[in-house]
């Protein structure tokens with residue numbers, strides 16, 4: 001699934017791999033391979049002693065085939081050439097310096113192939129409910145598109161986000177939309193396991209491997225078989241287990257504790273964390289090589305406060321779900337509750353919303369749920385000190401945008417100019433603050449077309 005262009009044999013560098021490597025000695029051969037072999041997703045352009053004409057030809061070839069993900073291989077002297085540096089910046093996903101390091105090259109090639117697969121997947125018809133998730137905000141739609149694309153490939157995924165934002169739900173959605181959907185989905189919380197047991201829980205053990213191991217045990221990696229394994233709170237994994245996990249991700253086999261027998265396993269790993277792994281690397285708590293191996297693809301469910309448009313939809317979803325489980329005379333939320341829910345900062349995200357709605361349905365003795373049933377207090381006008389600086393900034397931002405839009409007759413471009421922000425930023429802020437617009441504008445913005 002790759003070929004090199006101009007004078008360098010990459011098969012030697014890659015050794016015995018599963019890559020189907022084709023060589024093109026010139027532009028003509030390169031075009032013929034790309035156009036006649038529909039499997040070409042990744043190509044390596046070799047840039048050594050490349051003359052201007054060859055660079056022009058390469059640039060033209062790349063421009064003609066945007067479906068191919070391009071990598072560059074360069075020697076140090078070529079990297080000094082301004083034109084080559086510009087070409088790499090503009091057209092190549094990344095580059096490696098010659099001579100190629102086989103392990104690094106294989107990782108980069110895998111990542112490039114996955115990127116090419118992702119961009120070839122059509123996601124036009126996707127809806128969040130197809131993913132088992134509620135929320136129709138722009139950020140949720142974009143998250144669902146990413147989930148769908150990422151589900152089509154096999155690389156590890158790192159899911160980051162605050163607690164309660166739905167990281168496990170995202171992992172399940174990746175599994176359910178993948179070819180592995182009929183295989184097991186397993187989840188394990190690395191932070192909840194006693195350190196002495198993690199090795200055996202993940203990799204299994206043989207009878208007699210340690211005191212108390214009176215029979216063989218399959219670890220969760222092995223028992224997940226060809227399915228998907230979700231490693232929650234990966235940042236809590238002890239360093240020695242991180243080494244074993246990295247080894248598994250590199251060569252797809254494991255050893256049960258107390259055995260030297262290699263067991264081949266084809267499980268896809270999804271990992272989640274709410275801690276900053278880059279910080280953990282700096283503190284020596286997380287291995288950098290494992291981080292790069294896991295971080296090939298990323299998904300980040302946003303905090304609820306950044307998609308306040310979804311709050312009412314999720315609250316109603318939760319309300320209807322509980323109502324179906326238990327009869328209640330409560331009919332829904334009061335207008336004031338909805339307003340306060342939108343203003344609340346939701347530090348516990350969707351989990352907090354679910355708990356507050358559940359509690360309110362038990363506590364409420366009226367037809368409609370009031371703010372006090374949800375444990376959300378009305379803000380007294382006298383208690384100004386209760387408004388946080390962030391809320392005050394938000395309000396000022398919202399008022400400035402509303403005023404500018406009104407002054408500019410909802411011409412987003414003009415308002416953006418007046419407010420000295422880009423149009424994309426203004427669209428994001430309009431979305432964030434749920435600023436009402438005339439109906440035709442709403443449709444316009446939802447399509448993301450310029451005003």
Ligand SMILES: Nc1ncnc2c1ncn2[C@@H]1O[C@H](COP(=O)(O)OP(=O)(O)OP(=O)(O)O)[C@@H](O)[C@H]1O
Nearest residue numbers: 133134135162163164165166167168169274350351
């Ligand atoms: N978009 C959504 N629509 C409906 N329910 C959701 C959505 N996202 C999350 N939830 C629900 O919110 C709760 C918390 O989600 P989840 O456990 O996936 O969060 P998390 O980010 O993994 O949390 P933690 O970091 O604490 O493990 C679950 O009950 C989940 O079903």
